[in-house]
Amino acid sequence: MVASSVAAELIAVLVAVTGATPQVLTIARGASLPSGPLSPEHRSLQAGVRAWVERQTHHPLGYVEQLYTFADNDRNAVSRAEGRAISISYLGLTREQPNAEDDGATWCNWYDYFPWEDRRxxxxxxxxxxxxxxxxxxxxxxxxxxxxxxxxxxxxxxxxxxxxxxxxxxxxxxxxxxxxxxxxxxxDGIACHSDTSGLGLGLPMQQDHRRILATGIARLRAKITYRPVVFELMPPMFTLLDLQRSVEALAGRLLHKQNFRRLVEQQELVEETGIMAEPTGGRPAKLFRFRADILQERAYAGTKPPLARS
Amino acid sequence: MVASSVAAELIAVLVAVTGATPQVLTIARGASLPSGPLSPEHRSLQAGVRAWVERQTHHPLGYVEQLYTFADNDRNAVSRAEGRAISISYLGLTREQPNAEDDGATWCNWYDYFPWEDRRxxxxxxxxxxxxxxxxxxxxxxxxxxxxxxxxxxxxxxxxxxxxxxxxxxxxxxxxxxxxxxxxxxxDGIACHSDTSGLGLGLPMQQDHRRILATGIARLRAKITYRPVVFELMPPMFTLLDLQRSVEALAGRLLHKQNFRRLVEQQELVEETGIMAEPTGGRPAKLFRFRADILQERAYAGTKPPLARS
DNA sequence: CTAATTATGCTCATTATGAGCATAGGAGTT
DNA sequence: AACTCCTATGCTCATAATGAGCATAATTAG
Structure with missing residues (x-):
């Protein structure tokens, strides 16, 4: 029952979507996920993450979820030398448009790290x-x-x-x-039997950050199939095609347009605003807004079906 | 990036099923979940949990999954006084028959803590x-x-x-x-507006262990609907009714017998052993065994449908 | 032989899902 | 005006999954 004393840090997988591109916030010119110390002033871990991220990015965080806690002894040389380090990782969604640069932090297309995951x-x-x-x-x-x-x-x-x-x-x-x-x-010293140049194996990250990012992407892809979290990534008003493009960006594959609309509508998650979108060379689309009232209930209950199928 | 130093412990939600009763391993006469220090000798957290549990219970652990990491400042007076404490909780499944007593540890019906969750x-x-x-x-x-x-x-x-x-x-x-x-x-000092005696509100636990147990039960209930983890709780041979009773025990509700069989069979997760079960007063049932070969693939992929519906 | 009990096989209505066809409502072009 | 091109939107259909129930089989207890 004696708890050992260890070093602890928070690591965030912060996600946004711009058009058809899923973005993740990085530091060190794309080589690291943002991380910070576990500061004791907050009531809960969740609150700590939220405060820390919002202070860093000046963006409100729509949705926060704990991802995974890593404490592998072999995570990296530092942890081996200094004793076990615990990293508690979080997934966060924001609907803000990512700026190009924000005190050293950069939004990157997550498929830069996982090209094989984009099958659109x-x-x-x-x-x-x-x-x-x-x-x-x-x-x-x-x-x-x-x-x-x-x-x-x-x-x-x-x-x-x-x-x-x-x-x-x-x-x-x-x-x-x-x-x-x-x-x-x-x-990390693992042998390879092939020539890896030009295979499209994505950008590396420091330590095991790419693994953590993979965990976050997997979690988000699973989540959108049974919880309406996509809306956390959308602007206040959007067309159904915008919404579909966002889901497709996250899922990495294309969806059947008509079926996607059917799904969205039967879930009653959106309502018309009465405004039309800017013309884009085709029939103008209606702008929708997200029905926050129903979300509250849905998000909490998880009663109703998903929002992403082929 | 400076990681603060904190106290860390592991907390396990260990589950077994006896007949129609879901059991959880407890210590302190049912008032606590087993917990232990985060020992630095293991390669990963997961490996540490497994070794620690198996040393304590002398039972092999079939399945281990990280549940959640708690580090709330207000978790309890101790953590307030001594600084933040991190608890990393794990869900573990074992197919061993729970003994009555095992060096102070006791298997308890989890519905003793959540009577309202049993709607069978x-x-x-x-x-x-x-x-x-x-x-x-x-x-x-x-x-x-x-x-x-x-x-x-x-x-x-x-x-x-x-x-x-x-x-x-x-x-x-x-x-x-x-x-x-x-x-x-x-x-914890929260006011109440009702007389809580005789309401069937379950046994309390120390600290926030009942909350952790609730997290574990919720996770397991979700898991059995899309991963064949029930088999981790079953003996080597079982009848389809045994299997159904186990699922019902976990889910807390009764299932349609014929539909349950249909599901199990179409998933091809079990195969006949050719042996019949002991007669119990009705038509004797066939004994099945779990097809470990298909599990490997299924468990890993999660391709196929679930194993628990109404 | 009968009643009770459990196992097992089968049908049917409803709903969810995946795929495609057809029409609507705009812009630009001739 | 007529035509083309584009995207939005409405609708149908086959198939699969799901929830519910009926019917029959194979035992034990009496």
């Missing part, structure tokens, strides 16, 4: 990655290990007749890490 | 609780607050035509806490 324009680009993964599969020491690796690759990347599951972001990243295909792996 | 034999017993909650609703200072409270109660407890959502375990507990109806609330 076809997943064909994967083939090089898949080939490299197969090399790793074959390099396994035992036949049983070959089978195990092969299955993992097939499931994670939707091969052999399986469907692509967009929520397996973390599994895919960890597979690539184990295979030595992402830069963090070679940095 | 009707939810009528709620009326007293509902009345007390209504008293709290009416005691709100402002009309807007009355409406807000009223909505929360209705959603959490499935009133006014809403359906009972068995995953809202934590919301219900927190509502009862705020209303001063559970013993922990009065202990």
């Amino acid at each position: 324009h076809g997943g064909v680009g994967d083939s090089a990655i898949i080939l490299a993964l197969h090399a790793w599969v074959e390099a396994a020491p035992k036949p049983s290990e070959i089978r195990a690796r092969s299955l993992r690759v097939a499931v994670a990347f939707g091969l052999e007749g399986r469907r692509w599951n967009e929520e397996l972001v973390l599994q895919r990243y960890e597979l690539l890490y184990e295979a030595g295909l992402v830069a963090e792996a070679t940095r | 034999h009707g939810g009528v017993g709620d009326s007293a609780i509902i009345l007390a909650l209504h008293a709290w609703v009416e005691a709100a200072p402002k009309p807007s607050e009355i409406r807000a409270r009223s909505l929360r109660v209705a959603v959490a407890f499935g009133l006014e035509g809403r359906r009972w959502n068995e995953e809202l375990v934590l919301q219900r507990y927190e509502l009862l806490y705020e209303a001063g109806l559970v013993a922990e609330a009065t202990r």
Whole structure:
């Protein structure tokens, strides 16, 4: 029952969407997620994260959710030397338009870090990655290990007749890490059996921040299918196509337009504003607003169905 | 980026099922969840939890999942005095039959702590609780607050035509806490507007352990609907009714027998052993075993549908 | 042999989902 | 004005998932 004393920090995965681009707030020119100390002045962790982020970004935080607590001994050399470090990570959504630069913080397209996760324009680009993964599969020491690796690759990347599951972001990243295909792996001393240049394996991050980002993306992709959290990312008024583009940006795949509208409407999550959107060369779209009243109840209950299907 | 130093402990919600009773491992004669220090010798938190639990209980841990990290300043007097304490809670499932006693640890029916969560034999017993909650609703200072409270109660407890959502375990507990109806609330100095004796409000626990337990139950109830984790709680061979009783025990409600079988079979998660169960006064049931091969893939992918519907 | 009890097979209505066709309402072009 | 191009919006249809119930099978207890 004696609690050991450890170092603790907060790490935030802050998400916004601009048009069709999912953005994540980074520091150190895109190499790190924003992190800060666990300050004791706040009542709860959640409140601490909110205050800290809002002070840093000057943006209100619409939605905050705890992601995961990491305390691996082998996370990095620093933690090995100084004893265990605990990182408590949070996912936060903001509807503000990301500025270009904000005291050293930058909003980056999250697919810069995970190019293979964006399948809105076809997943064909994967083939090089898949080939490299197969090399790793074959390099396994035992036949049983070959089978195990092969299955993992097939499931994670939707091969052999399986469907692509967009929520397996973390599994895919960890597979690539184990295979030595992402830069963090070679940095951490994991051997690689392929030439990784030009494979589109994304930008690396410091420490295990890319893993944390993967966790956040996976969580958000899962969340939008059963909670109307997308609206936390939308401006006050939007067209149904805007909304669809946002969901598609997060999910990394395209949706059937008519079915998407049907879903949104039958959920009664939005209402017309009576205003039309700026003409864009086609039939003008109605502007909708989010029905905050119903959200309160829905968000709390989770009674009703999702908001993102193929 | 300077991480503050804090005290950290692990708290485990260990679950087993005996017949139709969901059990949770407790210490201090049912007043606490087992907790231990975060020992630095393990590679990861997960590994640390597993080793620690298995050393304590001498049972293999089938499934481990991180629940939540609590670090509220107001968690209890101790943390206030000594600075922030971090508690990292885990959910663990074991298929071992719980012994009566094991070095001070006791398996308890989790509905002893949440009687209102067991609706397998009707939810009528709620009326007293509902009345007390209504008293709290009416005691709100402002009309807007009355409406807000009223909505929360209705959603959490499935009133006014809403359906009972068995995953809202934590919301219900927190509502009862705020209303001063559970013993922990009065202990923490929250006023109550009703006579709470004889309402069936469950056994209290030390600190916020009952809240952590509620978190674990909610997580497990959600999990069984999309991941075949129930099997972690089953013996090597079981009848389909055994399996159903286990799911019902966790979910706190009865399921349609035929539909349950249909679901289990179409998921191909079990296979016949060729052995029949001991006669129990009716037609003898076939004994099934869990198909570990398919689980590996399923558990990892989460491709296929759930295993628990009404 | 009958009643009670549990297992198991099957049907049916309702709803959710995925895909496509058709029409509506604008801008620009000839 | 007629035509083209574009996006919005309305509607249908097949299929799958879900919730509920009926019917039959295989036992034990009496």
